Amino acid sequence: MKKRINGWKIAFLVLVGVLLGGIIFTTVRVFSTRETNLPPSSETTVPAGSPVLTMNTNKKKLNTVMAYFLNDLQKGSDVKYEFYLENQAMLKGEFKLLGAPIDFYLYFDPYVMDNGNVQLKARDLSIGTLSLPVSQVMATIKRSYDFPKWVAVDSKEQTITLKLNEFKLNNGMFIKANHIDLVNDDIQFSLYLPKDKKADE
Numbered sequence: 001m002k003k004r005i006n007g008w009k010i011a012f013l014v015l016v017g018v019l020l021g022g023i024i025f026t027t028v029r030v031f032s033t034r035e036t037n038l039p040p041s042s043e044t045t046v047p048a049g050s051p052v053l054t055m056n057t058n059k060k061k062l063n064t065v066m067a068y069f070l071n072d073l074q075k076g077s078d079v080k081y082e083f084y085l086e087n088q089a090m091l092k093g094e095f096k097l098l099g100a101p102i103d104f105y106l107y108f109d110p111y112v113m114d115n116g117n118v119q120l121k122a123r124d125l126s127i128g129t130l131s132l133p134v135s136q137v138m139a140t141i142k143r144s145y146d147f148p149k150w151v152a153v154d155s156k157e158q159t160i161t162l163k164l165n166e167f168k169l170n171n172g173m174f175i176k177a178n179h180i181d182l183v184n185d186d187i188q189f190s191l192y193l194p195k196d197k198k199a200d201e
Contacts, residue, residue: 053191059085116176122158
């Protein structure tokens with residue numbers, strides 16, 4: 001006599017097989033290394049002292065940043081000045097002459113130096129009805145104002161140099177100027193990673 005096939009037993013064995021197969025498949029997928037198209041670390045690592053970001057900005061945005069910086073710098077100071085960009089760079093402030101306050105407007109042409117610093121060359125001076133040489137006014141400004149250490153005023157050469165290479169961010173990154181065209185409102189800077197101290201030693 002033929003043995004009767006137990007349907008429940010077959011169904012149970014099929015179910016166990018499916019479960020085991022699913023567990024094995026999932027385990028293999030979890031512990032397998034997935035292929036990616038990420039570049040090797042050597043291609044994503046930027047050498048120290050190299051530019052990592054180029055920033056294009058305009059006069060309006062840069063004036064906002066400078067106003068914020070100067071307001072913070074001049075907190076608690078009685079002598080205040082403004083610096084902003086039009087078709088020329090302009091330094092506006094006041095100094096005292098024979099005890100009387102004198103307003104001045106000093107206009108500069110900006111130039112990008114080879115090392116990424118910015119030099120401002122004085123070209124015009126507005127000081128009411130007085131007729132004073134630019135060098136004398138700049139010497140008075142140098143004595144009267146508390147500029148940051150990275151700002152150098154040269155009254156003889158009638159220049160102000162913004163030493164961006166000495167202006168470090170908190171994380172050691174620094175900025176260099178690439179291009180400044182105030183008439184066409186085109187200003188470009190690059191952000192650099194901190195330099196390797198060992199390489200400088």
